[in-house]
Amino acid sequence: MASGDDVSRMAETAAATAVGHDELAALKLVALDGGLAGPVKVSCSTLADRLDASSQTASRRLQRLDEAGYVERDIVSDGQWVDVTDAGEAALRKEYADYRRIFEEEASVTLTGTVTGGMGEGRHYISLPGYMEQFVERLGYEPFPGTLNVDLTEESVRARAGMSSLDAVPIDGWEDEERTFGPASCYTATVEYDGASYETAHIIVPERTHHDETQLEIIAPDRLRDQLGLEDGDTVSVRVEEVSR
Numbered sequence: 001m002a003s004g005d006d007v008s009r010m011a012e013t014a015a016a017t018a019v020g021h022d023e024l025a026a027l028k029l030v031a032l033d034g035g036l037a038g039p040v041k042v043s044c045s046t047l048a049d050r051l052d053a054s055s056q057t058a059s060r061r062l063q064r065l066d067e068a069g070y071v072e073r074d075i076v077s078d079g080q081w082v083d084v085t086d087a088g089e090a091a092l093r094k095e096y097a098d099y100r101r102i103f104e105e106e107a108s109v110t111l112t113g114t115v116t117g118g119m120g121e122g123r124h125y126i127s128l129p130g131y132m133e134q135f136v137e138r139l140g141y142e143p144f145p146g147t148l149n150v151d152l153t154e155e156s157v158r159a160r161a162g163m164s165s166l167d168a169v170p171i172d173g174w175e176d177e178e179r180t181f182g183p184a185s186c187y188t189a190t191v192e193y194d195g196a197s198y199e200t201a202h203i204i205v206p207e208r209t210h211h212d213e214t215q216l217e218i219i220a221p222d223r224l225r226d227q228l229g230l231e232d233g234d235t236v237s238v239r240v241e242e243v244s245r
């Protein structure tokens with residue numbers, strides 16, 4: 001299966017050494033106590049009881065979550081205040097997306113953001129034969145040369161972590177005489193604006209990119225600005241669907 005999106009990849013890299021299922025179980029309890037909304041008071045002995053572990057173990061799990069950047073802590077005399085960070089929330093959302101995939105008929109993630117101009121490089125990359133041939137073969141269409149860039153809302157930046165549990169069409173890296181080109185993942189998506197909807201489009205997540213996880217790039221057979229009457233600043237929703245189960 002193709003790799004996930006940027007947010008979860010960053011979170012996984014940071015956490016690879018320290019965070020496993022035991023730490024995530026502790027993180028879930030902090031979140032259940034309200035730790036996503038702001039700092040909550042945690043006592044290691046109470047947390048230990050709920051985890052069915054010793055107090056030292058509970059304390060070590062919080063420390064590992066802290067080292068991985070999943071929580072921020074303020075230690076006081078009778079316990080600690082623990083705040084779940086965006087990276088911590090992204091890790092929990094990934095678990096949540098996995099459970100949705102297990103229990104729900106149709107898995108999907110809906111992201112919202114505003115249309116924006118980019119660096120004008122999308123057109124160049126999409127048109128390269130090394131990519132174009134794979135798009136035609138694996139997506140079943142020749143994309144309009146370019147990527148529609150969408151600036152995600154803060155909530156959608158966090159929600160996109162859930163995309164990593166959905167299947168993506170892999171696009172392989174390749175090389176010509178001069179340089180190498182990186183791989184990318186394509187997620188099947190429907191783009192909605194002002195009551196109209198366009199399908200089938202794909203969110204393309206290049207492994208090498210100048211954009212961070214706040215920006216989405218969308219490809220489609222047609223120029224979406226024409227099809228949906230989009231201008232910079234318009235708010236679109238992008239529903240990402242599971243391709244197959």
Ligand SMILES: Cc1cc2nc3c(=O)[nH]c(=O)nc-3n(C[C@H](O)[C@H](O)[C@H](O)COP(=O)(O)O)c2cc1C
Nearest residue numbers: 118119120121122125147181182206208209210211
């Ligand atoms: C299919 C695809 C492959 C890409 N491969 C590379 C790459 O190998 N190296 C690189 O620096 N950027 C790569 N990019 C990313 C572009 O440099 C850039 O981040 C982005 O696509 C620019 O989009 P914009 O012009 O819409 O802002 C790739 C982009 C796409 C769409």
Ligand SMILES: Nc1ccn([C@@H]2O[C@H](COP(=O)(O)OP(=O)(O)O)[C@@H](O)[C@H]2O)c(=O)n1
Nearest residue numbers: 118119120122123146147148220223224225
């Ligand atoms: N399927 C697509 C792809 C790109 N586009 C637009 O086509 C133009 C060229 O794409 P690009 O990626 O090279 O340019 P920027 O996104 O950097 O502005 C941009 O205005 C995109 O918003 C579109 O409307 N529909």
Ligand SMILES: [Mg+2]
Nearest residue numbers: 118122147148
């Ligand atoms: Mg673009």
